[in-house]
Amino acid sequence: MADKEDTLTSKYIMYRRRWIRAAIAIGIAVFVLIVVIAWSSAIGSTDIPVSDVFNIFFSKLFALNPGNIYPLSMYTVLFDIRLPRILMAGLVGAALAVAGAAYQGMFHNPLADPYLTGVSQGAALGAVIGFLIPVAIPYIYIPLLAFIGAILCVMTVFFIARTGKVVPITTLILGGVAVGAFLSSITSYLITVSGNKVHNILFWLLGTFSMADWGSVAIIAPYIAGGIIVIMVFARPLNIMQLDEEQAQQLGINVERVKLVILLAATISTAAAVCFCGTIGFVGIIVPHAIRIIFGPDYRLLLPMSMLTGAGFLILADTASRTLLSPTEIPVGVITALIGAPFFLYILKKRKQAIF
């Protein structure tokens, strides 16, 4: 009997230890993200020492006044140029990684990414129309039309896929592919007639943070934060949704409601993520997979870790995009694929066991 009690406590302790390790992992990821933000703020066309960056951030944060120590131009570069861009990249990376993680579980599909339901094709069509509007400053219309295009596309797919009260996963995926292909063909045609705007359009399609400023950060932040919070609240149902739908319902999960909530939250945050900076690929698929391989399939850890890693990854990718060939920029989508794909293949190769 004492023996039995022993194994009981030891299993209990082992389980609890897992959550302590999880908390430590999240703590480390937060720390790494802060370092990445500081380091990315430091490098660029004018390099600022990282220690100065920290000094300036902390003084600003705690309203100290070391203003006379550093030149004003340093403040301008940090707060008006680099920081909004870094925050934008972080927000977008977090949104795409969390939405991708949620979709992979919900759709039972390791290939699922945030663009699965046609968000990217809808956004692309909207943005290209925005580029082609013959007004002096089209830059207000581009994100607005991209956002509207993304939402409309997913709504179309959703209503096509719905049969009665049920939205079958397979129909949703196939509907997304079909509607996406339809919109893509229109987008492609519009690009061929876009004349001298083709360069800007291609840059947007590949993804770029060059449009980032405090205004755009402030616009997308609430949508992305809202979407991520809602998805995280549904972390446990997402765990259960990785079983089949019958088991999930039998365990008391309202499967159709969870699908609807996740679809809504992921669509809104993804649409917000792509509307200013284009359809950046790869983040939403490789980050959650890498996290799943390293930390396991429990969404209560998978989601926060994906969020932090996605943010850090895209900040680093954007730093590379603006510094590698400075003063020209490489589209950030090119960087994410260039770095992301080989890294992901490396993890795949290293871990030969089942990853999903």
Place this chain on the structure above:
Amino acid sequence: MSKLVLSNAGFKYGNKAVLSAISFETTPGEFLGIIGPNGSGKSTLLKGMANLLRAHTGCIMLDGEKIGNHSLSFIAQNIAFVPQYAVLPDLFTVMDIVLMGRTPHLGLLRFESSQDIGIAIKAMEATHTAYLANKRINELSGGERQRVLIARALAQEATILLLDEPTSNLDINFQAEVLNFLIKLCRDENMTVVAALHDLNLASQYCNQIIMLKEGSIYKQGKPEEVIVSPSIKETFGINVHVYPHPVNGLPVMLVTPADINDTSK
């Protein structure tokens, strides 16, 4: 103790009616077996009782209320269902899967308490899966998976346990062990166990009540000695068998004879 009452219930998949005019009720402390040939509607009946299918005629009452009027978590707190085939993601550990049985008792944002973990561990010990707690699902054998699913159902702490072919993947020793365990749940915990069973001899030995299905309706219902008789087996399964009393407890035991010998005995 919860109670399910089916009155004149009918179920269909799409437009195809699978079951019609099903009426019976469960009794706490009773082991109810559902037998019948493939396609007679055993699994459909269990899914209907688990609220995974809606009855298109008649109704199912749980605790005196139409089952569809209860919340899904209330149903899951009272009825646990062990499917015959279940998708289990490879990377979860056995502990994770069994703890999922606590879902109907937890709010959206609550982590499992030490009490929940204790319940999961007890469920694993009861089903001899505790030693697997930290193994991943893809390392398990078919029989181990089945016992993990039963452990998860036990962790739900429901008083009605529905099982679809709980012994189909198991060796005879584990078959007996699982059924011994289920019958103990009926006797000691006053739980209701409803199981679709393939093996008529096991059904006869373990069930207090048996429902025999034929082509989507109840052909016969009663104690094993009333149902496991050669005329009704001939009628439902279309096979000639010899039924004898079990040498120890006198319950019916069924023997199949090869076809040519059957012919000569006619």
